[in-house]
Structure formats: structure tokens, C-alpha cells
Amino acid sequence: MINKNFIYILLAVIVAVGILLLDTTVPLGVADSILYIILVPIAFFTKNKKFIYISAIAGTLLTVTGIFLSPPGGEIWQVITNRSLTLFAIWVIAILCLLERGQSEKMKAIHADLEKNIQKRTVDLNKSNTELEKESAYVQLHKDVAIAANEKIELQDTLKVCLSKICAHANWPVGHVYLVPNQTSNWLEPAKIWFLENPSRFDTFRKISEATPFGPGMGLPGRVLVSKQPEWIIDVTKDTNFPRAKVAENIGVKAGFAFPLLIGKKVVGVMEFFSVEAEEPNRDLMKVMAEVGIQLGRAVERQWAEEDIQNSNERLRRLYQRLEMIREEERTRIAREVHDELAQILSTLKLELSLLDKKMTDDKSSLRTDTQMMLLLVNNTIQTVKRIAMDLRPPILDDLGLHEAIQWQGREFEKRTGINFISEVGFGNIELDIERSTAIFRIFQETLTNILRHAKAKNINVLMHQEDAMVTVKIKDDGIGITSDQISDNKSLGILGMRERARAWKGDVNIQGTHDQGTTVTINIQRN
Ligand SMILES: Nc1ncnc2c1ncn2[C@@H]1O[C@H](COP(=O)(O)OP(=O)(O)O)[C@@H](O)[C@H]1O
Ligand SMILES: [Mg+2]
Known part of the structure; x- marks a missing residue:
């Protein structure tokens, strides 16, 4: 593309030559030199101060040169006045043009400055928008986990929901849980709780993981068990302490991170996540996961408390049933003894008394009344004893x-x-x-x-x-x-x-x- 300035300069040169030619043919008395002022406005269009100066100087030189090149004519004072007025006009216009140019350059600078500021602000705004979005995604994740952790559902389901939420958030395809089997244990048993975006792809890894418990310091979960905080491995296949990578050629995962489920200072479980690419640690994610681990620890704690209650209820129930059984056995035994032994003795006593009573048929003394009373008493006692035995355990039932x-x-x-x-x-x-x-x-x-x-x-x-x-x-x-x-x-x-x-x-x-x-x-x- 042809430079615009060049066109204006060319135009100015042609105009200058044209006026000069005119000037050299028109006698000096005619005020044709005034035409030189046109050069300045033309230079003004170049938007370059330098050309305004040049045009003004060129105009000045041509005006002066014209005096010598024009054919004579008119009075000398007229010639000098004409030429002086031309010079005056050239420089007034030049100064005006220069002022205007200066002003618009200043405006341009301000404008450029403003533009730069706006751009910077936009960049800042975009950055803080992204930060905000990231932040609110974390808050949402936190909220989701808190809801799942407090829902009255089985611990397994709580953990499953959390795995899938975290995997979706981090865009990682594998999530898995380890739990310590009881409150005193310091080993992590692999739970069969997974999130797998593509189960067949990670089948080998799942099988190896489900067969590998971890003690303190062993592998990624074992490291978390000791440090009690989130841990990150950029590439597990290159890590010296990742036993699972040594079992199979290609376990299908690369980057891994894990965080503890905590009750106070005790690690009661570990959640681990894997991606198929090597990845640098994401500190923000790790920070949020540390808090999620505390939330989930509470869910584990609640599950343990429920199990405790259930166990002690079950023990109480068994104890009650055993006591009732013993009571029943005791009753049966006492009933039998009362019936067989006591009633037997009383029957013998009754027999003896009736014999004695018979022997005393002729006896008129009060002794006979006594034996008869005793007989009655023994009879009643036999009835009572039988009733007691019956109440204790009716033989009819057996x-x-x-x-x-x-x-x-x-x-x-x-x-x-x-x-x-x-x-x-x-x-x-x-x-x-x-x-x-x-x-x-x-x-x-x-x-x-x-x-x-x-x-x-x-x-x-x-x-x-x-x-x-x-x-x-x-x-x-x-x-x-x-x-x-x-x-x-x-x-x-x-x-x-x-x-x-x-x-x-x-x-x-x-x-x-x-x-x-x-x-x-x-x-x-x-x-x-
Ligand atoms: N057949 C019934 N008719 C009306 N009220 C009853 C009946 N059986 C039990 N109840 C009520 O239920 C309560 C609890 O019974 P229970 O557990 O056997 O305790 P207890 O007999 O020692 O009071 C009784 O106190 C009584 O108010
Ligand atoms: Mg009762």
C-alpha cells in the first residue's frame, strides 16, 4: 500500500512547483505568493509535525526566492508588503496547525493510555472471574460432600457419592477408598468402593488395588496414613514407593493424589484418585480435600458409633435371653423338686397321720382331734405345694x-x-x-x-x-x-x-x- 504521507508530500511538491512557475511568470506587484500558504494545510494532513515545519520553511524560502525570480512590476513597498504578509500568513497557519497537532497528539496519548488501562482491567477482571469460578466450584464441592456426609445413608453410599463428586470436579477418572477396619488398627484395607469412569479400562488396577492392603509409609495410602495430610504423585509409574506399579506392566494410571479421612488426629481411611496423564500438584485441590477428609471422618465416626450401639444392644438382648432361659430352667427344676420331693414327703406324712388316726379310733382324748387337724393341714399344704409347682412351671405344658x-x-x-x-x-x-x-x-x-x-x-x-x-x-x-x-x-x-x-x-x-x-x-x- 502506498504511504498516505508520501501522497501528501508529492501533492505539496507539485503544488509548490506549480505556484513557483506561476510566481515566475506573474509580475512582482501581484500578490500571487500568498498561494504558498497552501503548502502548510497539505503538510497538516500528513499528521506529522515535522512536515508542517518543512512546509512552512519551504513556503518561506519559495516566497523569498520568488522575489528574485518573478518579472519586475509594482512598487517596491508593495512587493515587500505582499511577501511579508505571505510569510506572516504561512507562519500563523503553521503555528495553528502545530498547536492543533500537539493537542490531538496529547489526546491520542491519553486515549492510548486509557485503552491500555481498560485492557489491563479486563485481563484482571477475567483472571479474578476465573478465580471466582474456581473458588465457587470448590465451595459447591465442599457443600456436596457435607450434604452426603450428613445424610442418613450407609457409609458406603456416602463415600461413593463423594468419590464421584470429587472425580467430576477434578476431572479424574479413578477414585477409590481405603478404611482402617477398626478403631485400634493402623492398617488400611482396600474397600470395594470405587468411582471408575471406564471400569474395563482400569480393571487390572482395580484388581491389584483390592488385593493390596497398606501399612504406615507403604505406597500412596501408607504415606497419607503417616503424614495425615494430602499427598500427590506426579507419575506413579516413576515413583519408587508405589508398589502397585511394580505388579503390572501397565496399570493404566499416572498422576495420583490421596487424602486422609480424619477423626481428630487419627486417620480412619484414605481416598485416592488417579488420572491417566502425569500432572503437577494442584495445591488448591489438596487444600480443599484436607477439609473434605475431616467431614468424611465424621461420617466414619458416626458409623462406628452406630455399630457400637448395635453391638451393645445385641449383647444386652442376648444377655436378657440367656437370663430368661436360666430363669425358666430354674423354675422347672424347683417345680420338679417341690412337686416330686416335697409333695412326696407330705404324702407320706399324710399316710402316716391317717394310719395314726385309724389306730386311735377308740381314743376319746383331744389327741384324736389334733391328729385330724394335722391331717387337714397336711392336706392343704400338699395342695399349696402342688399349686406352687404348677405356677412355677405347669407340667401340662411339657x-x-x-x-x-x-x-x-x-x-x-x-x-x-x-x-x-x-x-x-x-x-x-x-x-x-x-x-x-x-x-x-x-x-x-x-x-x-x-x-x-x-x-x-x-x-x-x-x-x-x-x-x-x-x-x-x-x-x-x-x-x-x-x-x-x-x-x-x-x-x-x-x-x-x-x-x-x-x-x-x-x-x-x-x-x-x-x-x-x-x-x-x-x-x-x-x-x-
Ligand atoms: N390389657 C391392657 N389394658 C389396658 N392397659 C394396659 C393393658 N396392658 C398393659 N396396659 C398398660 O400398659 C402399661 C405397660 O404395661 P407393662 O409393660 O406390662 O408394665 P406394668 O404392667 O408393669 O405396668 C401398663 O402400665 C398399663 O397402663
Ligand atoms: Mg405388666
Whole structure:
């Protein structure tokens, strides 16, 4: 492209030559030299101060030279005045042009400055925007992890959710968890909890990892176990302390980072992540992960606490069941001894006394009345002893089974309390072993005791039936009705005991009450 300045200069030269030619033909008296001022505006268009000076100087020289080259004419004072006015005009215009040029250059400089500032600001703004985006992505990740860690879901699921969130955030395809098996252990067991973007691609790595536990200092997880902070390996295949890389030729991963799950100062697990490319440590990510590790530590802590509670509940339950079993055995033993030994002795005593009584048929003294009184007493005692033995453990339960035992107990209850006992038969023979029968029988007895103590009932209805794997006994009274608060009250130890007994045999006790319409207790026990 032709330089614009060149065109203006060329134009100026042509104009200058043209005017000079004109000047040399027109006589001196004519004020044609004024035309030289045109050179200055032309130079002004070059936007270069230097050319304004040059044009003004050229104009000046040509004006002066013209005096000598023009044909003579006019008065000398006219000639001098004309030429002086020309020079004056040339320089006034030149000065004006120079001022204007200076001004616009200043403006240009200010403009350029402004432009530069704006550009710098834009760059800064973009930078802080990116920072902000990064920051808010971290905040979101933090939030996601906190939500997952506090949700009432299994620890496994919490960890899975977190793995996938972190992998998505860092854009890494592999995430895996190690957990210490218990509170005292200092070894990391590989959990089968993974995030794998492409499971078949990382199959070898997964298999090796799942077979490799880590102790303190061993491999990436072991390093985290010791340092208790995030660790980063730029390329695991070149790392001297990465045992898994030595097992297989190509494990498919390169960069790795891991961070601890912490409860206080104890590492209870490690999360590790891998990418397929070697990568420099990302300090921001590591910082955020350190905090995520504390959040997840809490989830582990909660899981442990829940396991503790469950274990101690289970122990208590077993203890209760064992105590009940021992109590039942004791009752059976005492019942047998009372019945067999004590009742036997009393029967012998009774026999002896009747013999003595017979021998004294003619005796008129008060001795005879005494023996008869003793006989009566012994008789009553025998009844009492038998009743005690019966109460302790009705032999009918062992001899004739649950159905008969319940019938018998119901009739006894009716005799003792005046509450009507109706039993609905039609359930066929109940086939149940002695332990399960005993459990149902004891729950039934506790139910009767409750009816007597609390229900103010007039009638009791008992229904028993057996369905495939389950035996059900339903006891319905027509009393005041139990409330749901009473059923679930922690102080209702009788009901709790009933439930625990049933539970020992994979069964349950269901209680329902309606105000002023009575209570129904349903006992379900698995037959085996
Ligand atoms: N058949 C019933 N009718 C009405 N209320 C009942 C009945 N059985 C139990 N309850 C209520 O349930 C409560 C808890 O019963 P339970 O656990 O056996 O404790 P306890 O008999 O020692 O009070 C009783 O205090 C009573 O208020
Ligand atoms: Mg009770």
C-alpha cells in the first residue's frame, strides 16, 4: 500500500512547483505568493509535525526566492508588503496547525493510555472471574460432600457419592477408598468402593488395588496414613514407593493424589484418585480435600458409633435371653423338686397321720382331734405345694403342649379373677417345640397379668392358629384399652420383655388398643 504521507508530500511538491512557475511568470506587484500558504494545510494532513515545519520553511524560502525570480512590476513597498504578509500568513497557519497537532497528539496519548488501562482491567477482571469460578466450584464441592456426609445413608453410599463428586470436579477418572477396619488398627484395607469412569479400562488396577492392603509409609495410602495430610504423585509409574506399579506392566494410571479421612488426629481411611496423564500438584485441590477428609471422618465416626450401639444392644438382648432361659430352667427344676420331693414327703406324712388316726379310733382324748387337724393341714399344704409347682412351671405344658396349657391357664385365671375366659378352638393341633411353646406361654401369662392389673375387662377371648411357618396367638380383652404412648413407653418393661421373648424366636408381639373397647395382643412366633 502506498504511504498516505508520501501522497501528501508529492501533492505539496507539485503544488509548490506549480505556484513557483506561476510566481515566475506573474509580475512582482501581484500578490500571487500568498498561494504558498497552501503548502502548510497539505503538510497538516500528513499528521506529522515535522512536515508542517518543512512546509512552512519551504513556503518561506519559495516566497523569498520568488522575489528574485518573478518579472519586475509594482512598487517596491508593495512587493515587500505582499511577501511579508505571505510569510506572516504561512507562519500563523503553521503555528495553528502545530498547536492543533500537539493537542490531538496529547489526546491520542491519553486515549492510548486509557485503552491500555481498560485492557489491563479486563485481563484482571477475567483472571479474578476465573478465580471466582474456581473458588465457587470448590465451595459447591465442599457443600456436596457435607450434604452426603450428613445424610442418613450407609457409609458406603456416602463415600461413593463423594468419590464421584470429587472425580467430576477434578476431572479424574479413578477414585477409590481405603478404611482402617477398626478403631485400634493402623492398617488400611482396600474397600470395594470405587468411582471408575471406564471400569474395563482400569480393571487390572482395580484388581491389584483390592488385593493390596497398606501399612504406615507403604505406597500412596501408607504415606497419607503417616503424614495425615494430602499427598500427590506426579507419575506413579516413576515413583519408587508405589508398589502397585511394580505388579503390572501397565496399570493404566499416572498422576495420583490421596487424602486422609480424619477423626481428630487419627486417620480412619484414605481416598485416592488417579488420572491417566502425569500432572503437577494442584495445591488448591489438596487444600480443599484436607477439609473434605475431616467431614468424611465424621461420617466414619458416626458409623462406628452406630455399630457400637448395635453391638451393645445385641449383647444386652442376648444377655436378657440367656437370663430368661436360666430363669425358666430354674423354675422347672424347683417345680420338679417341690412337686416330686416335697409333695412326696407330705404324702407320706399324710399316710402316716391317717394310719395314726385309724389306730386311735377308740381314743376319746383331744389327741384324736389334733391328729385330724394335722391331717387337714397336711392336706392343704400338699395342695399349696402342688399349686406352687404348677405356677412355677405347669407340667401340662411339657406333657400336653401349648394349646392345653393355655386352656388350663385360662380356666385357672377365670376361677381366680371372675373374668370370663373364652377360647376359640378350631385351629387344629399346634405343633411347636418346647422352647417356643414356653416363650408363647410366658407372654400369654404376662398378658393375663396385665389384663388383671390394668384392663378392667369382663371377657377375654383367645384365638390360636398356625400357618405354614408361623404360630399366632391372639388375646383380646374388652377393657379400657391401652394407649399408643403406653405401648411405646420405655418404662413399659413388661411389654418390652414380651417383645424380647418373641424376638428370640424370630417373632414379634403386636399390641393394639382402642379406648374403652379393649386391647388385642398378637403373638407371632416362627415355628423353626
Ligand atoms: N390389657 C391392657 N389394658 C389396658 N392397659 C394396659 C393393658 N396392658 C398393659 N396396659 C398398660 O400398659 C402399661 C405397660 O404395661 P407393662 O409393660 O406390662 O408394665 P406394668 O404392667 O408393669 O405396668 C401398663 O402400665 C398399663 O397402663
Ligand atoms: Mg405388666
